[in-house]
Amino acid sequence: MSAREQPGATEPDEASGWTAAVRRRAVRALPPDKLLPDTQPRYMASWIYVFGVLTLAAFLVALGSGAVLAIQGPAWWHTSGIGHFFNSLHLWSVELFMAFMVIHLWGKFFMAAWRGRRALTWITGAVAFLGSIGTAFTGYLAQQNLDSQWIAVESKDALNAVGIGAYFDPMNFGQMLMWHIVLLPAVVGILIAAHLLMVRRRGIVPPLPLPGTDTDEPEEQP
Amino acid sequence: MPTIAHAALAAPVDLNGPGHYLNWGVIQISVANLVVIAVMVVVFLAAVLLPFPKGRGRK
Numbered sequence: 001m002s003a004r005e006q007p008g009a010t011e012p013d014e015a016s017g018w019t020a021a022v023r024r025r026a027v028r029a030l031p032p033d034k035l036l037p038d039t040q041p042r043y044m045a046s047w048i049y050v051f052g053v054l055t056l057a058a059f060l061v062a063l064g065s066g067a068v069l070a071i072q073g074p075a076w077w078h079t080s081g082i083g084h085f086f087n088s089l090h091l092w093s094v095e096l097f098m099a100f101m102v103i104h105l106w107g108k109f110f111m112a113a114w115r116g117r118r119a120l121t122w123i124t125g126a127v128a129f130l131g132s133i134g135t136a137f138t139g140y141l142a143q144q145n146l147d148s149q150w151i152a153v154e155s156k157d158a159l160n161a162v163g164i165g166a167y168f169d170p171m172n173f174g175q176m177l178m179w180h181i182v183l184l185p186a187v188v189g190i191l192i193a194a195h196l197l198m199v200r201r202r203g204i205v206p207p208l209p210l211p212g213t214d215t216d217e218p219e220e221q222p
Numbered sequence: 223m224p225t226i227a228h229a230a231l232a233a234p235v236d237l238n239g240p241g242h243y244l245n246w247g248v249i250q251i252s253v254a255n256l257v258v259i260a261v262m263v264v265v266f267l268a269a270v271l272l273p274f275p276k277g278r279g280r281k
Binding site for chain 2: 050099102106
């Protein structure tokens with residue numbers, strides 16, 4: 001009986017193939033207790049550490065309310081009471097998403113959260129922020145009112161001036177709607193997922209060290 | 223009759239009419255946006271300064 005067949009035996013993962021290689025690499029980078037920890041460092045007991053998960057919660061509400069709007073369509077969200085409610089829910093969840101994200105950004109900037117090999121975590125967060133601005137912009141263009149027409153006409157000149165008007169045309173309603181409900185949410189969602197996995201891998205960034213101390217990692221960060 | 227406080231708060235947050243804008247050189251910002259930014263700064267400072275309730279499961 002081989003080691004693989006013995007119940008309870010510690011089996012070395014020596015399987016070949018790309019799936020096994022990906023599995024070994026994923027488990028090495030993010031073992032289960034690191035991916036889903038049940039404790040957090042003591043320095044996390046501060047309200048400023050709450051704004052990341054608040055941003056995530058608002059993002060999920062925006063995705064959910066946006067999915068309901070997509071299923072029911074504009075004739076529903078413009079005319080019925082429940083449609084107005086979900087339309088407003090989508091707007092206000094995005095307002096909170098942007099506000100929480102900016103406060104999260106301020107907090108991480110002032111604690112220099114790119115320390116401890118966390119540069120890519122910082123960069124994915126910054127790019128997700130830029131992608132969120134694009135998503136909000138195309139959302140304004142999808143309102144189907146005078147506001148959206150005004151914004152489309154004003155912004156086309158800026159986009160033409162930087163040479164991308166032929167590929168990203170705010171006057172093209174169908175194209176803007178597809179960017180808003182397919183491409184940009186996918187980009188922002190993938191960036192947020194990558195951001196969260198990097199946070200799990202490197203751990204929550206500790207506060208800046210006090211003057212005179214020589215370390216900024218009070219907790220062990222393997 | 224609206225109170226003074228109601229009247230003072232109603233003007234900056236009324237989004238159903240023409241916006242109120244502040245100008246400072248090349249910088250122009252609506253009062254509504256300025257109020258939102260001020261609220262965000264207040265929330266940020268509160269998050270930094272207010273004590274967090276101690277919970278279980280912290281190393």
